[in-house]
Amino acid sequence: MDIKNISYALFKGFYDSIKGMLAVFILDKEIKERKLKRQSPTRTNSIRQKPFDGKDSTKKQSKDEDSKLMSRILQCAVFNGGVFLLSIVFFEYLFIPMWVKDTGEGSWSRTAIFLLFLYRLIWITPIFTLSKILNTIWFQDIADLAYRHSRGRPVYTKKWSLIGADCLFSIIIQLLFLLQAVAVSYIPIYVVGYILSFVQMCMLYSLYAFEYKWFNMGWEIHRRLSFIEANWPYFIGFGMPMTLITQFWDSWMVSGCVFSILFPFYIISGNEASPVISGELPLRFFAPTIFVSNCIFSCTIGSPQKPAKTQTAER
Known part of the structure; x- marks a missing residue:
């Protein structure tokens, strides 16, 4: 085990x-500049051939595509931070403590708990579900736009049924691995856990972060x-900054909001990064x-494919 190589790869x-x-700001600027270069040689011809509808529709489509990357990132920030996170901070960290302080400790076991339950049922549950749906769409748009800019069109070498099975298998693994990471934290020896x-x-x-790029590259x-x-x-x-930031908060809801705000930048980082091949024991x-x-x-849909051999480099 080479400590020097490990330290370099970590850094x-x-x-x-x-x-x-x-990089997200540089990427957005490059996307706009590249689209302008593509349009400039044919601008004169397009004006002559399509003086009305063609010109207007092309400009409108180009403008929409140019602003899509930053708009998706801003949508994630506004919804997850400006709506979801601020509502949690206001109600659970400001309103409820002030209510308890004003009404006295005896009212906490009744009215305050009921209000908190009602708030989480009527507001948090629907908006949490909506955030998962919207974030999935926004994250995918950001990843696809970044991938097309740096690598071109995605590579799909399998049937749609196999792609769907791969996505389902990936979701199950991520969920189980998250439960595994939480479970090992309860090891009696605190430092080890x-x-x-x-x-x-x-x-x-x-x-x-990297799965979006690898999936578009055709990796199983x-x-x-x-x-x-x-x-x-x-x-x-690579995952250390996000882990440190999300573990800083006691509430898993707040951590989830912070994650959703920062994750679009992580997608861009994963798309632009070139991982260091360490050569250490897996x-x-x-x-x-x-x-x-x-x-x-x-036990459900049949035997999955056998694991592929360890890859030594991105291709």
Whole structure:
């Protein structure tokens, strides 16, 4: 085990994840400039051939596409931060404590708890569900636009049924791996449990960010997981900033809002990054979740494909 190589990969992953917060503005500018260059040679001909409808529709479509990347990022920030997060902060951290202070401690067990329950039932549950749907659409749009700019059209080499099975398998693995990361935090030896949970959360956040690019490149789920396990120093460093930020909050709702605000930048970071090939022994943290997921698939829709061999580089 080469400590120097591991340290470099950790630092490079950490740096690449932070770099995405600046890269998004450069990427949006490059997209606009490239579209303008494509339109400029044919502008005269388009005016002569289509003086009315053609010219107007082309300009309108171009303008919509140019602003799509930043608009999606702003939508994520406004909805998750300006609507969801602020409502949580106002009601649970300002309104309820002030209510308890004004009415006295005896009223807390009755009115305050009822209001909190009613608030979470009527407001938090619907808006949480809506945020999951909208975030899924917005994240995919951001990832597709960034991928098309840097690599061109996505590569789909399988049938849609296999693609759907791959997506379902990926969702199950991510959910089980999240439960696994939470479970190991309850190991009686606090330091060991915290480190293992922290490392696995870093790898999970890296999988979230890179999966959009790897999926568009045609990588299967087992190949994606093997690549993370084989080059774990880089991906632990890449997922470290997001893990530190989300674990700072006691409320999982607040952590989820912060994650949704920052994750678009992580998608850009993953799309632009070139992972360091460490060559260290793989960390088989995904092995338990893969085993359980294979059992679930075997008992429901049949046996999934066997895991691919560990990949040594992105192609």
